[in-house]
């Protein structure tokens with residue numbers, strides 16, 4: 001790779017296709033890139049061996065990706081080569097999976113394959129921390145809801161001093177319509193604190209993420225307090241098509257868990273004002289499949 005300028009590099013990052021299979025989430029590449037940007041930001045070596053990336057990316061996928069039976073950090077580590085922003089070392093004699101263009105994980109490990117940004121890209125990024133922040137912000141905006149950005153940055157060790165402020169365009173009308181539909185109250189806990197006449201801490205959440213093509217319509221929205229918004233986006237709870245709140249078996253805690261979460265498990269969502277505002281089953285299904293940390297806890301009342 002010859003020299004590359006900022007605009008060309010931004011274009012390469014923007015062209016990485018991650019939503020290929022309909023609206024199924026595939027956060028593998030974005031997470032690996034954020035991790036690599038974090039390394040670059042800290043001045044770590046340009047390339048890193050797969051054995052070091054493997055457990056870290058597994059953890060990131062488990063925390064920030066959809067619930068899956070297994071996780072495959074080897075896919076993005078191998079496939080990013082084709083996007084022009086990643087190169088591998090020691091990969092010459094790696095054996096591929098049968099009938100596929102992907103490498104076997106065992107091969108990446110046994111050959112000590114390492115990967116990283118190609119040198120011109122690494123050097124361009126290393127010289128310009130603000131540019132790292134800009135790229136990271138684009139990746140976050142394109143792939144994850146705003147409520148997850150801080151946690152993600154922390155998890156990949158990207159300390160950006162608040163430089164990363166989402167600039168994704170939002171439809172203010174969506175927020176207003178969702179708030180009206182739910183009477184400016186959290187649909188889970190009913191939170192509706194006001195300071196004078198201004199309402200605080202209640203937000204319009206997308207059920208199917210904006211980043212996955214979820215539309216700005218009321219049946220794809222929920223009014224949620226900041227806490228329940230964050231927990232919903234992280235898949236700690238979901239809502240069934242019968243509008244029952246279901247908490248994940250993976251969620252636990254001592255202080256606050258019972259009062260702020262478990263107390264609502266199996267309960268009905270506070271319904272919006274009119275039936276045509278109700279969350280649409282398609283969007284709820286997407287949330288269950290792509291965001292919720294399955295399985296849901298047992299609901300006692302459903303058997304009585």
Ligand SMILES: [Zn+2]
Nearest residue numbers: 186189225228
């Ligand atoms: Zn709430």
